[in-house]
Amino acid sequence: MTNILAFEASTETCSVALRRENSTELRLSNQARAHAQNMLPMVNQLLSDASLSFRELNAIALGVGPGSFTGLRIAASFAQGISYGADIPVIRVKSFDAMAHGECTGSILNSDQTGPSAQEYTFLLTVLDARMGELYWQAFEVEQQTYKPLIEPQLSKVEHLIEDVETKNFPLEKMRVVGNGVCCINSEWLARCHSSCEKKLPLADAVAKIAFKKWERGESTTSFDVEPLYLRYSVAWNKRIRIRK
Numbered sequence: 001m002t003n004i005l006a007f008e009a010s011t012e013t014c015s016v017a018l019r020r021e022n023s024t025e026l027r028l029s030n031q032a033r034a035h036a037q038n039m040l041p042m043v044n045q046l047l048s049d050a051s052l053s054f055r056e057l058n059a060i061a062l063g064v065g066p067g068s069f070t071g072l073r074i075a076a077s078f079a080q081g082i083s084y085g086a087d088i089p090v091i092r093v094k095s096f097d098a099m100a101h102g103e104c105t106g107s108i109l110n111s112d113q114t115g116p117s118a119q120e121y122t123f124l125l126t127v128l129d130a131r132m133g134e135l136y137w138q139a140f141e142v143e144q145q146t147y148k149p150l151i152e153p154q155l156s157k158v159e160h161l162i163e164d165v166e167t168k169n170f171p172l173e174k175m176r177v178v179g180n181g182v183c184c185i186n187s188e189w190l191a192r193c194h195s196s197c198e199k200k201l202p203l204a205d206a207v208a209k210i211a212f213k214k215w216e217r218g219e220s221t222t223s224f225d226v227e228p229l230y231l232r233y234s235v236a237w238n239k240r241i242r243i244r245k
Contacts, residue, residue, distance in 0.1 A: 002215060003050075003057045005043065005082070006208035009035045009075035010067025010095040011128060011180060011201050016042040018050055019061075019208035025049065026205040035074045043078070054086045059220060061211030063095045063202055065229040066136040066153050067128055072228035080226045089220035091211040094229060096138040098202035099126045100147040101210055103178055121194040122174045123150075125165065127181030133158050135181040136231060139170055155231040158184050 004019040014035040015028035027042035029035075047053065062079040065072045083090045103124060124140040124147065137154050140147045156164045162185070166172075172192045182190065182198035190196045214220065 006061035007075040008063035008204040009071035015204035017204035083223035095202040098206040
């Protein structure tokens with residue numbers, strides 16, 4: 001039996017999941033600025049409920065972002081520590097892939113029973129609030145329960161997002177827009193899109209499910225190569241400068 005422990009903390013929601021063959025258990029917290037203090041209790045609860053020890057895990061899955069710098073560092077630190085201590089590999093999963101997976105296949109808490117089915121739209125735009133007047137985003141082509149990234153994750157000014165998306169010539173009437181960045185986007189432009197929902201977020205259950213497929217393909221790395229996906233290096237650099245001062 002393959003046991004994979006997954007972390008996702010790229011947004012205001014911190015989540016941990018345990019994937020065991022065909023079942024996935026999820027724990028999450030929406031408590032602001034408390035990812036560090038809430039993550040370990042959720043891990044302990046999951047492992048206790050499954051009667052597992054860290055040594056019985058096969059791999060650690062990590063949602064690498066893009067997203068909150070602090071959240072990504074906290075999740076990466078947990079993943080790296082457990083990976084090193086238990087001598088198991090880490091499987092990196094982009095947070096936007098987790099969002100697309102949750103939207104197309106129904107993540108435990110991201111499923112929307114009243115929303116449109118994947119057959120009603122053919123493009124998905126995932127957007128996360130990057131603060132500082134910017135948005136992280138990525139576009140996917142979707143069909144049934146599958147998705148394919150059309151571009152790499154992007155970082156745009158809020159006022160430039162519409163232009164940046166439209167230069168890619170995605171048909172708006174067939175595009176669904178999801179993520180906490182939806183509230184930052186011009187409502188008139190959103191009305192031209194197929195549909196939108198700001199409550200969709202990347203969660204650890206989707207990270208775990210993607211990681212399980214990667215595990216089967218032999219895709220993993222070591223604890224020494226765990227690195228979040230930073231699209232805004234200047235933020236990290238400025239924080240380091242303030243800490244040193």
